[in-house]
Amino acid sequence: xxxxxxxxxxxxxxxxxxxxxxxxxxxxxxxxxxxxxxxxxxxxxxxxxxxxxxxxxxxxxxxxxxxxxxxxxxxxxxxxxxxxxxxxxxxxxxxxxxxxxxxxxxxxxxxxxxxxxxxxxxxxxxxxxxxxxxxxxxxxxxxxxxxxxxxxxxxxxxxxxxxxxxxxxxxxxxxxxxxxxxxxxxxxxxxxxxxxxxxxxxxxxxxxxxxxxxxxxxxxxxxxxxxxxxxxxxxxxxxxxxxxxxxxxxxxxxxxxxxxxxxxxxxxxxxxxxxxxxxxxxxxxxxxxxxxxxxxxxxxxxxxxxxxxxxxxxxxxxxxxxxxxxxxxxxxxxxxxxxxxxxxxxxxxxxxxxxxxxxxxxxxxxxxxxxxxxxxxxxxxxxxxxxxxxxxxxxxxxxxxxxxxxxxxxxxxxxxxxxxxxxxxxxxxxxxxxxxxxxxxxxxxxxxxxxxxxxxxxxxxxxxxxxxxxxxxxxxxxxxxxxxxxxxxxxxxxxxxxxxxxxxxxxxxxxxxxxxxxxxxxxxxxxxxxxxxxxxxxxxxxxxxxxxxxxxxxxxxxxxxxxxxxxxxxxxxxxxxxxxxxxxxxxxxxxxxxxxxxxxxxxxxxxxxxxxxxxxxxxxxxxxxxxxxxxxxxxxxxxxxxxxxxxxxxxxxxxxxxxxxxxxxxxxxxxxxxxxxxxxxxxxxxxxxxxxxxxxxxxxxxxxxxxxxxxxxxxxxxxxxxxxxxxxxxxxxxxxxxxxxxxxxxxxxxxxxxxxxxxxxxxxxxxxxxxxxxxxxxxx
Numbered sequence: 005x006x007x008x009x010x011x012x013x014x015x016x017x018x019x020x021x022x023x024x025x026x027x028x029x030x031x032x033x034x035x036x037x038x039x040x041x042x043x044x045x046x047x048x049x050x051x052x053x054x055x056x057x058x059x060x061x062x063x064x065x066x067x068x069x070x071x072x073x074x075x076x077x078x079x080x081x082x083x084x085x086x087x088x089x090x091x092x093x094x095x096x097x098x099x100x101x102x103x104x105x106x107x108x109x110x111x112x113x114x115x116x117x118x119x120x121x122x123x124x125x126x127x128x129x130x131x132x133x134x135x136x137x138x139x140x141x142x143x144x145x146x147x148x149x150x151x152x153x154x155x156x157x158x159x160x161x162x163x164x165x166x167x168x169x170x171x172x173x174x175x176x177x178x179x180x181x182x183x184x185x186x187x188x189x190x191x192x193x194x195x196x197x198x199x200x201x202x203x204x205x206x207x208x209x210x211x212x213x214x215x216x217x218x219x220x221x222x223x224x225x226x227x228x229x230x231x232x233x234x235x236x237x238x239x240x241x242x243x244x245x246x247x248x249x250x251x252x253x254x255x256x257x258x259x260x261x262x263x264x265x266x267x268x269x270x271x272x273x274x275x276x277x278x279x280x281x282x283x284x285x286x287x288x289x290x291x292x293x294x295x296x297x298x299x300x301x302x303x304x305x306x307x308x309x310x311x312x313x314x315x316x317x318x319x320x321x322x323x324x325x326x327x328x329x330x331x332x333x334x335x336x337x338x339x340x341x342x343x344x345x346x347x348x349x350x351x352x353x354x355x356x357x358x359x360x361x362x363x364x365x366x367x368x369x370x371x372x373x374x375x376x377x378x379x380x381x382x383x384x385x386x387x388x389x390x391x392x393x394x395x396x397x398x399x400x401x402x403x404x405x406x407x408x409x410x411x412x413x414x415x416x417x418x419x420x421x422x423x424x425x426x427x428x429x430x431x432x433x434x435x436x437x438x439x440x441x442x443x444x445x446x447x448x449x450x451x452x453x454x455x456x457x458x459x460x461x462x463x464x465x466x467x468x469x470x471x472x473x474x475x476x477x478x479x480x481x482x483x484x485x486x487x488x489x490x491x492x493x494x495x496x497x498x499x500x501x502x503x504x505x506x507x508x509x510x511x512x513x514x515x516x517x518x519x520x521x522x523x524x525x526x527x528x529x530x531x532x533x534x535x536x537x538x539x540x541x542x543x544x545x546x547x548x549x550x551x552x553x554x555x556x557x558x559x560x561x562x563x564x565x566x567x568x569x570x571x572x573x574x575x576x577x578x579x580x581x582x583x584x585x586x587x588x589x590x591x592x593x594x595x596x597x598x599x600x601x602x603x604x605x606x607x608x609x610x611x612x613x614x615x616x617x618x619x620x621x622x623x624x625x626x627x628x629x630x631x632x633x634x635x636x637x638x639x640x641x642x643x644x645x646x647x648x649x650x651x652x653x654x655x656x657x658x659x660x661x662x663x664x665x666x667x668x669x670x671x672x673x674x675x676x677x678x679x680x681x682x683x684x685x686x687x688x689x690x691x692x693x694x695x696x697x698x699x700x701x702x703x704x705x706x707x708x709x710x711x712x713x714x715x716x717x718x719x720x721x722x723x724x725x726x727x728x729x730x731x732x733x734x735x736x737x738x739x740x741x742x743x744x745x746x747x748x749x750x751x752x753x754x755x756x757x758x759x760x761x762x763x764x765x766x767x768x769x770x771x772x773x774x775x776x777x778x779x780x781x782x783x784x
Contacts, residue, residue, distance in 0.1 A: 029076040031063065031097040031190055031259055033291055035652055038071035040090040049073070055088060057081055063186045064263040068270040069298025071655060074259035076190050093652040095289055097187065099255040100282040102138070102210050103309035104541035129242035130156050131554040132179065133218050134273035134304075135547070136264045136280065137211030139183065139204045139249035141519035142173040144212060144535065146220035149176035152242060161246050161271030166203020173204070177221065180246030182267055187259030188252045195252065204249045209522045211247060213539055214279050216517035218547035219243040219554070223517075226536045228524060229358020229438060231339055231477050232515040236536060239551020239619075240558075246273055256280050258291040265295030269302045274557050277550035279309045279543035281321035284497050287640070288649035293324040297653050300326040301633050305557065305565040307550040309542035310505040311492035315431060315602040317610060319492040323504045325672060326636055328553070328569045331492065332511025332545040333485035333616050334601060336581065338478050339436045339513065339538075341444035343423055345457050346370070346469035353423070353444035354436040354513075356538050357474060362442050367469035368420055372399040372458050383410040383422070394418035397470050399454060401425050408525035411439040421472055425451030431602030433489020435540045436513045438524040438532075444472050483580040483595070487611040488512045489602035491542055494610035495678075495779070499643060501670035503678050503777060505613040506569065507576050509552075511545030512601075513538050552619050559623050560703070566631035566673075567701070571622040573675040574629070574772040576615030609760050609775050614676060626704035626770025629675040630737075638663040639672040671697050677763065678777045679744045683751060690748040692780075699739050700765070700772070702731040710765040710772075712740075717759035717778045721745040724763060744778060751782035 036052065045051035049065050052073045056062070060081060063074040074097070077085070085091050129152065140147070154176065161180030165171045174181055181204035189195060200207045220238030227233040248264035250256050261280070268276055276299055278292065287293040296306040310331040313319030322329050341355035346367055362368065373388055374381030380388055383400035398419040400410045407424055414422045422443035426433070432447035446454070454470075461468035488511055496504040518537035523530035549572065556568045563571075582595040598616065600607040633654070640650045641663035650658040670678060681692045702708065710729045716722045723743045731738065742763060749757055757780040765772040 029078050031074060031076050031187060031257070032082065033074045033095040033097065033259055033262060034072045034085060035070065035092040035095070036072040037090045037092060038067070055085060063190050063259050064184070066262055066266045068266045069295050069302070070262055070266060074187060074262070093288070093648065095258070095291055095294070095652070097258040098282045098291065099257055100261065100280045100292070101255055102251055103279050103281055103312050103543040103546070104210060104539060129153070131240065131274045131558050132156065132159060132244045132246055132272060133240065133275045133277055133550055133554050134246045134248060134268035134271070135211060135215045135218060135277045136248045136250055136261065136268070137214050138208040138251040139201070139206035139211045140178065140181065140215055140245070140247040141206050141212040141517070141521070142169070142178055143520070144216065144517040145223045146216040146236065146238070146517035147175070147177050147245065148221055150221070152176040155179040155244055156272070158272045164204065167197060167201045167205065169201065169203035169205045177245060178247070179244045180271055182247070182264070183249035184260035184263045185252060187257035188254060190259070191257065192254050200253055204247055206249070206519050207522065208251070209518050209526065209537065210251070210279070210543065211249065212519050213516045213537065214277065214543060214547040215245055215247060217514065217544060218277050218551040219245050220517055226515065228356055228515060228534055228536050228538045231356045231358065232337065232538060233477065236515060236517070239548055240554040243551065243554045246271060251280065262291050262295050265299055269299050269304055273304060275550050275554050276304055276306045277547045278306065278322070279541070279546045281309060281311045284321055284323065286498060286649070287324055288645065288652040290324070292322060293327070294653055296324060296327045297636070298655070300565050303564065305553045305568050307546050307553060309546040312490040312541050313492040314488070314490050315433070315493060315600065316429070317493045318495060318497050320494050320496060320504045321492060323496045323498050323502070325499065325502045325639065325674060326565070328507070328549060328572065329505045330542060330546045330549045331505035331508040331612060332488040332490065332540070332542045333508040333598070333612070334488055334512045335510045336479065336481045336484040337513070338481050340475040340478055342473050342475065343444060343446060343450070343454065344471050344473060345454065346461070347457060349453060349457065351446050351450035351453055353446040353450070353472070354434045355439060355444040355474060356436045357439045357442055359442070361474055362421060362471050367471050369396045370399065370458060370468040370470040371396045372455055374401065383413045385413055388413060388417035388419070390417045395420055397421040397423060397472070399423045399425060399458070402427060402430060406526070407435070407437045407445070408439060408527055411441050411443045412527050412529060415441045423454060423470070423472070425454065431489055432604060433601045435490070436538060438537065440525055440527060440530050442472055442474070482582055483599060485510070485580060485616050486599045486601040487607045488540070490540070491611070499669065500680055500779070501678050502672070502674055503609060503613055503676040503775060506573055507549065507614050507617050508612045509545040509548035509617050511542055512540045514540065514544040516544070549617060552617060552622065555619065556622060563628070564630055567628040567703070570628040570630070570675045571625040572617055573614040574627070574774060575618050575621035575625050576613070577618050578612065578615040608758070609777055610758070614773070614775050624704065624770065625772060626708070626767060627700040627710065627765060627772045628703050629673050629698060630701050631673050635673055639669055642667070642669040642671070667695070667697065670694070673699050676775045676777070677742060679779065681746065681778070681780045683748050683780055683782045688748055688750055691745060692748060693743065693745045695744070696742040697739060698742065699737050700729065702734055702736045704767065704770050706733050707731065708767045710767045713764045713766065715761040715764070717761040717776060719746060720759060720761070720778050722761065722776065729765065746778055746780065749780060751780065753782055754784045756781045
């Protein structure tokens with residue numbers, strides 16, 4: 005089922021990489037048969053170097069989650085290495101990008117509770133979360149070590165000193181810090197140390213922010229420019245942190261990312277949090293997937309961001325089934341900053357601008373710079389005519405440069421304020437930014453209103469006017485959560501049999517720690533400084549799940565990464581807190597299916613996966629769907645990966661002859677179920693059928709009886725056998741079979757029909773919900 009897409013993706017990937025390669029060297033990650041080292045070489049590094057041409061140096065060596073090395077190679081060197089019997093494979097390097105205080109309360113994690121996940125796990129104090137990101141600002145109070153004991157005895161990590169990062173930067177909270185820049189420098193040359201630090205210190209802010217979301221201590225008071233005032237806290241406030249800096253000004257390089265995975269697992273982390281992603285490729289060409297497999301095999305839970313490519317479909321990244329893929333949702337807090345037009349129309353907007361506002365009661369002339377051309381419509385650098393915008397509110401379209409940078413362009417040109425407008429693709433999803441001048445963001449519908457008003461007023465030869473009213477922080481927003489507009493969506497482009505994203509977590513306008521040396525807008529010209537900042541992205545959602553995984557691991561030390569993911573998936577919820585309606589309906593609505601922020605309509609499983617995480621239920625799920633390394637090998641076999649490619653991913657030889665007994669790739673013991681039907685021919689009404697085999701492990705009560713309830717997708721027949729599971733002890737495993745039948749329907753070539761339902765097991769105390777997706781596809 006997967007082989008045609010593999011071929012297309014591999015071909016495209018290799019065409020792109022080859023065109024950038026030519027005669028120049030480029031970086032490859034080389035996998036080597038580790039036990040083949042001749043005894044004449046004192047170390048593996050010496051052995052690896054013997055295979056390379058003179059003058060070619062090794063970037064990194066790997067020995068924990070991967071066996072081999074990385075190096076910058078010419079085409080001739082690649083051919084030579086491919087001919088060596090001990091070389092298993094070469095993976096071309098990708099450059100990845102970052103997926104850029106009330107959320108613990110919103111998730112039901114309350115420090116005042118006498119019982120619950122935080123109390124029961126001692127806030128995760130014996131667990132270590134490894135954050136692979138841009139480094140950390142160790143002075144932040146979010147990383148203080150008050151009342152923390154010695155690091156866990158298993159810890160083997162180091163605090164690597166570097167520029168402005170002495171060994172004393174670590175403490176009993178931040179117990180490890182490393183940095184990896186050899187891959188970055190192999191491609192870009194020596195870094196400019198006036199712009200970034202050759203050390204674990206964070207010069208960007210992203211890594212500090214994500215680390216504090218996962219495991220920040222309680223800090224009061226916390227706010228950004230007066231917004232979101234209150235107590236800041238991470239998901240697992242007492243969990244230990246180890247940071248692995250791999251992201252630099254030019255991006256995050258695969259060779260460095262793999263080195264970080266290798267070090268993190270060897271150091272003894274329990275969880276890896278990775279808010280980074282890139283081009284989706286088959287797993288044997290995906291260094292993140294390969295590193296995550298090795299980590300998972302070692303018992304390390306890997307949480308990864310789904311990407312910010314939403315709201316379009318097929319945009320989800322980090323989709324391997326041994327990773328937990330996290331999309332982003334909104335929370336019940338926002339920062340309204342409304343536009344009032346000269347005709348009295350009010351347009352909803354959001355902002356965390358904290359400086360002097362516009363003069364109360366005064367309307368300012370409004371101008372849309374788009375009439376002067378494409379670059380001016382986007383407010384790109386030096387695109388605005390100061391004569392046209394001086395003293396006016398400038399309307400700027402989203403795209404190309406950063407949202408905050410647009411405000412700087414307007415300010416430089418003499419504009420007094422900015423209205424940042426969404427295009428049709430962005431829809432109604434709004435992100436609040438720490439702007440350098442009075443500014444707000446409005447949705448696509450509001451943007452259309454504003455542009456029509458400007459056009460109409462100009463026709464009447466009456467100058468259009470407006471003002472912006474900043475309303476501070478608003479709590480108790482309904483409906484919430486929604487699926488954030490930017491959150492990447494399924495279906496899974498590599499393995500459509502596996503539903504991705506797995507879950508969503510808070511990712512919009514999240515308050516967390518920030519380096520005091522970095523401006524809140526990240527613009528060099530911004531003189532402001534803050535200890536906390538508000539950011540949005542699946543980058544922010546991922547560490548929420550990383551911290552929750554640490555708490556679940558603390559509560560259940562014997563659970564595998566797959567069991568933890570199962571608990572999060574099967575207890576997730578898909579109903580919001582009410583108060584709104586699909587298509588922008590009015591208040592008074594009881595909770596309904598999660599809405600899509602970009603449209604206001606009901607969202608789907610491809611948007612939110614199993615739903616929004618529910619920590620207090622995840623601690624006691626009743627049953628879990630566990631997965632072993634051998635199950636993943638069977639999955640890869642049934643996904644038509646070759647034995648060679650499986651070895652690249654798993655570091656083991658694979659005999660796929662027995663895997664066919666598992667039936668097909670969708671029989672991986674995943675908590676969600678995705679039935680795929682390819683329609684061949686045009687005849688309607690033909691009956692199509694498939695089945696799933698699943699195994700659940702009892703982690704609830706020793707003597708318990710679970711009965712199944714099926715929410716059947718439309719025009720589909722679903723049977724579950726048996727319909728009752730009777731457990732007699734903890735740890736007992738029982739199997740069940742799910743049969744799905746549907747009929748061929750009329751579809752145009754290349755189109756699909758998707759219907760959803762669920763399979764729910766309950767003993768009256770626990771409810772274990774598995775999404776069921778039935779997809780019919782008409783090939784071209």
